[in-house]
Amino acid sequence: MSERRVVLTGMGLVTPLGEDVEGVWSRLIAGTSAIGPVTRYDASTFATNFAAEVRGFDLERAIGEEAGRHQGAGQSTHFALAAAARAWAQAGLGPGAGAGPEGVDPRRIGIYLGAGEGPPDFENFSAANIAGWDAERREVDGHAWARVAYERLSKVRELEQEPNMTVGRLAKAFGCRGPAFNCMTACAASTQAVGEASEQIRRGDADVMLAGGAHSMIHPLGMTGFIRLTAMSTRRDDPATASRPFDATRDGFVMGEGAGIVVIEELGHALARGATPLAEIAGYGASADAFRITDIQPEGRGAASAMRQACAQAGIDPTRPDSAGRAPVQYVNAHGTGTQENDKIETAAVRAAFGEMADKLLFGSVKSMLGHLIQAAGAVELITCVKAIQTGIVPPTLNLKNPDPRCDLDHVAGVARDLNASGGVDVCLSNSFGFGGQNNTVCVRRYEG
Amino acid sequence: MRQRVGITGIGAVSGLGIGGDALWDGLCAPRSAIGPITGFDASGLRSRLGSEVPGLSVRESVPKSYRKATKVMCRDTELAVVAARLAALDAGLRTRGSQDGDEGFEIAGERLGCHIGAGLIAAETGELGRAQATAVDEQGAFSIRAWGSMGDEARGGMENLTPLWMLKYLPNMPACHVTIVHGCEGPSNTITCFEASSLLCLGESARVIERGGADVCFSGGTESKLNPVGMLRLEYAGRLAEVGEDAEGAGVVRPYDPGSAGGVAGEGAGILALESIDHARARGARVYAQVAGFGAAQSPGAVDAIYGRGSGLDEGLSDAIVSALRDAGIGAEQIDAIVPGAQGAAALDRAEGDALARVFGDRLREIPLVTISPNIGSCVAGHGALQASVGAMCLQRQMLPGRIHAGTPADGLQAGACDPRDAKLTHVLVCASALGGQNAAIVLRKSD
Numbered sequence: 001m002s003e004r005r006v007v008l009t010g011m012g013l014v015t016p017l018g019e020d021v022e023g024v025w026s027r028l029i030a031g032t033s034a035i036g037p038v039t040r041y042d043a044s045t046f047a048t049n050f051a052a053e054v055r056g057f058d059l060e061r062a063i064g065e066e067a068g069r070h071q072g073a074g075q076s077t078h079f080a081l082a083a084a085a086r087a088w089a090q091a092g093l094g095p096g097a098g099a100g101p102e103g104v105d106p107r108r109i110g111i112y113l114g115a116g117e118g119p120p121d122f123e124n125f126s127a128a129n130i131a132g133w134d135a136e137r138r139e140v141d142g143h144a145w146a147r148v149a150y151e152r153l154s155k156v157r158e159l160e161q162e163p164n165m166t167v168g169r170l171a172k173a174f175g176c177r178g179p180a181f182n183c184m185t186a187c188a189a190s191t192q193a194v195g196e197a198s199e200q201i202r203r204g205d206a207d208v209m210l211a212g213g214a215h216s217m218i219h220p221l222g223m224t225g226f227i228r229l230t231a232m233s234t235r236r237d238d239p240a241t242a243s244r245p246f247d248a249t250r251d252g253f254v255m256g257e258g259a260g261i262v263v264i265e266e267l268g269h270a271l272a273r274g275a276t277p278l279a280e281i282a283g284y285g286a287s288a289d290a291f292r293i294t295d296i297q298p299e300g301r302g303a304a305s306a307m308r309q310a311c312a313q314a315g316i317d318p319t320r321p322d323s324a325g326r327a328p329v330q331y332v333n334a335h336g337t338g339t340q341e342n343d344k345i346e347t348a349a350v351r352a353a354f355g356e357m358a359d360k361l362l363f364g365s366v367k368s369m370l371g372h373l374i375q376a377a378g379a380v381e382l383i384t385c386v387k388a389i390q391t392g393i394v395p396p397t398l399n400l401k402n403p404d405p406r407c408d409l410d411h412v413a414g415v416a417r418d419l420n421a422s423g424g425v426d427v428c429l430s431n432s433f434g435f436g437g438q439n440n441t442v443c444v445r446r447y448e449g
Numbered sequence: 450m451r452q453r454v455g456i457t458g459i460g461a462v463s464g465l466g467i468g469g470d471a472l473w474d475g476l477c478a479p480r481s482a483i484g485p486i487t488g489f490d491a492s493g494l495r496s497r498l499g500s501e502v503p504g505l506s507v508r509e510s511v512p513k514s515y516r517k518a519t520k521v522m523c524r525d526t527e528l529a530v531v532a533a534r535l536a537a538l539d540a541g542l543r544t545r546g547s548q549d550g551d552e553g554f555e556i557a558g559e560r561l562g563c564h565i566g567a568g569l570i571a572a573e574t575g576e577l578g579r580a581q582a583t584a585v586d587e588q589g590a591f592s593i594r595a596w597g598s599m600g601d602e603a604r605g606g607m608e609n610l611t612p613l614w615m616l617k618y619l620p621n622m623p624a625c626h627v628t629i630v631h632g633c634e635g636p637s638n639t640i641t642c643f644e645a646s647s648l649l650c651l652g653e654s655a656r657v658i659e660r661g662g663a664d665v666c667f668s669g670g671t672e673s674k675l676n677p678v679g680m681l682r683l684e685y686a687g688r689l690a691e692v693g694e695d696a697e698g699a700g701v702v703r704p705y706d707p708g709s710a711g712g713v714a715g716e717g718a719g720i721l722a723l724e725s726i727d728h729a730r731a732r733g734a735r736v737y738a739q740v741a742g743f744g745a746a747q748s749p750g751a752v753d754a755i756y757g758r759g760s761g762l763d764e765g766l767s768d769a770i771v772s773a774l775r776d777a778g779i780g781a782e783q784i785d786a787i788v789p790g791a792q793g794a795a796a797l798d799r800a801e802g803d804a805l806a807r808v809f810g811d812r813l814r815e816i817p818l819v820t821i822s823p824n825i826g827s828c829v830a831g832h833g834a835l836q837a838s839v840g841a842m843c844l845q846r847q848m849l850p851g852r853i854h855a856g857t858p859a860d861g862l863q864a865g866a867c868d869p870r871d872a873k874l875t876h877v878l879v880c881a882s883a884l885g886g887q888n889a890a891i892v893l894r895k896s897d
Contacts, residue, residue, distance in 0.1 A: 041593060042593050042594060043593075043597070044594060044597070044599075044600065044602075045593075045594045045595075045596070045597025045598065045599045045600050045602060045603035046596075046597040046598075046599065047597070047598055047599055049597075049599070072756075106749075107746065107768060110745075110747070111747060117569050123591070126581050126591040127590070127591065128574070129574050129577050129578035129581050129582075130578060130581050130582050130585060130589070130590075130591055132574055132575075132578050132677075133575070133578030133579055133581070133582045135582060138579075139490075139575060140489070140490060140574050140575040140578060140677070141490065142489065142490025142491055142492045142493045142494070142677065143490070143492050143493035144493070145493060145574055145578075145677055146492075146493025146494050146677065146681075147493060149493075149677065149681055150493075150681075153681065155685040156756070158681065158682050158685050159682065159685055159686060159755060159884070161569060162569055162643060162682075162884065162885060163569055163620070163641045164641060164642040164643055164645075164883060164884070164885035164886075164887060165752065165885050167642070167747070167885060167886070167887065168747075168751050168752040168885035168886040168887075169752055171747045171748070171749045171751075171752075171886055172749045172750070172751075172752045172753070172886075175749055176747055176749065177746055177747050177748075177749060177763075177764070177765065177768060178745075178746060178747065179744075179745035179746060179747070179772075180642075180745060180746070180747035180886070180887045181640055181642060181649055181653075181745070181887065182640065182641050182642050182887075183638050183639055183640050183641065184567070184619075184620040184621055184639050184641045185621050185624075185637070185638060185639050186619060186621055192638060196638070196653065199656065199660070203656065203660070205745075205772075220593060220596065221572075224596070224607045224610070224614075224615075225614060225615025226615070227607065228607060228608075228610055228611070228612045228613075228614055228615065229612060229613065229615060229616070230612070236599070286635075286636035286637065286638070286662075287559070287634055287635065287636065287637070288562075288563060288624075288625075288628040288633055288634055288635065288636075288637035289628070289629075289634070290558060290628040290629050290631075290632045290633055290634045291629060292629065293518070293521070293613075293616055293622065293625050293626065293629065294613065294616065301634070302634060305559065305634065434621060435616065435619065435621075435625075436616075436619065436621050436622060436624075436625030437625055437628060437629070437637075438621060438624070438625065438628075438637045438638070438639070
């Protein structure tokens, strides 16, 4: 049996830099920051009071009348529906949300998302918690908690927080009946989802997969969690430059939100129905650090392993130049969060995986502009890799002005790089590493028949 | 060439006790672990029974050097860490977390994967309530400005949460702690699909081993819904019977009985050691059963069903079962027993029964159904791996455990009360359907 190849035939985005792939791409290339004050809630006293928010989102504009059937869903599910509708349309799978696929057996279309939980009903949850806290006895009064909870927490808002509801709603909107999964490996989730979805297709368990992720943690509990972990930048006086991957002065990541959904497909299936392969998903790697829940393995062993596996599946030796004498991977889209630890160790991991070739590749982070979309980050960044292949241009790492000697690769500081004179971009890796040590890399390659 | 995959270790933690034998013996008795909830004040909830795990001690399940880390484990993580150690010991694997001088096969970290299903883990209301109560206005309502720590109105309320507060509740923490304790450096994932989480993880681990990505995976799921938020959501999801603490625990959950009042919340983890059969043979390991087939499918109508529109399952569950049978290369007539979800929530059980009938036709009435929810409640993301543990033990022991049932199953389904008995079993089907519409099925085959 010949190997089943996996190609990407549709891409959809909802990001803090816009919702159409071309527009987002042009803003990335121009070095535009999406970061500003938090407007979702009053974050004025929060140590981090800024984020990269999606602005002006309108579900109905994205999916038409179908929006009416999803009003109760959480914000991140709405993002996923909009992004999926765009990917679905580009892939030519059918008229859009609310109608099933055209010419494809719905049982052969699966879904694999790394969707996050829906935003909590913070106001009402807080009311129940405060009512339930018996300060004298120093314990929860279950009766008091439940009285307020039953009164104020709604069935819809509670159930729509379940992370698999996003998959359920995509299946409903597009009529998908194939294998369906949702994973939550923190910041690695949507890269893992695309990778595992590609394995579903390779094995023949599905012909088409909707894959990617959606997430928003720009709510009081999400921001609180990361502030307490001291993982986010606290540069309150200058939010636009707060996300500084690889810069010596970086002080943490900046929260973003959004969704990235792709349609991936078995090559022959795509060609037979006249779809255009936009790129090939050539390899996937997954590993665990098995080190500490709060820290990354200092040598980046897990990260290097994920990159090596992705290259190996793509048939690439990362330590040897390609036939044109270039690095075998021209662009590694970094996890690049802008925390001291990640950027230093990820750089070491790229060196470990690529050896001397590390100095010939570009290793930048679009989180400098988009912020960190948490579970949605990987899929959005994968789409930027496809655009890099299509245009031959690699987006910059913004705000990188004071190089950190431990981050000593070519990070595309400040200005986008046009590689067309040296043969463009043919192969990219997209890295995503989760809190707790789960690591994922996807290898994207220019499609050649 | 695809590697064949088997179950070589069982780590089961449920209301019936710690370990696969405790689960099996409890099912054979048959005994129910369902009773009044003692772990928290459930007095204000409409469903006040649960199946609690007795005597769980996570500190004894980790190396001394890792005991400090148990302070940031929520209950779901504790259950998984305990279950994973049991799986390692049962499989005769020596990892850095299981060794303690034990003998066994020492496996290389990069060949050891970990896929653990989990739910949306609710923050403890006491931990949060205590902190939030420090940030209230004159009327006693929560003040977001008092919660923060910058400026005149800030009172630093959030600083009453421990710095690692959020890490305690991330759904990937069960898998992350298990990978750290046992040194699993291979592929690792956390699948969060409510009741289907465990079986989807078992399927994914099997695929990883099959394609050569690992030799062994810790695989399964974990969850405790025995907390206020968890039980509220389960109740909202139509999973729970409204029963007071005085109700007879063993009589509540009545699978496939149209008169069943609903299910009961449980807690538990099933972590199995899945292993390439060649690898297991080479090291002389016992194989409980072969994972012969896996299938998954989605029910597009499930979301509507949550809100009372439609029956929900569509053909998703039957599609998943058919796909698992095809993957195993067998026909429906070759299934000798089924370990279904059978939660005791009448609408869900009816949809599940319909799906089974679509696949098995009239013969369904002749196939023994192994139900575990009357004994251990619903362990949601952990449930499927407990089902699979029981299925594997049935095949290995060539026995069916007893059943508890205080009513009458519909349509002549073989789910009524009975005693344990010997049975000739070659193939056992395990299946689950999730809130949200994901369905998964696994065919287990008697080890040759």
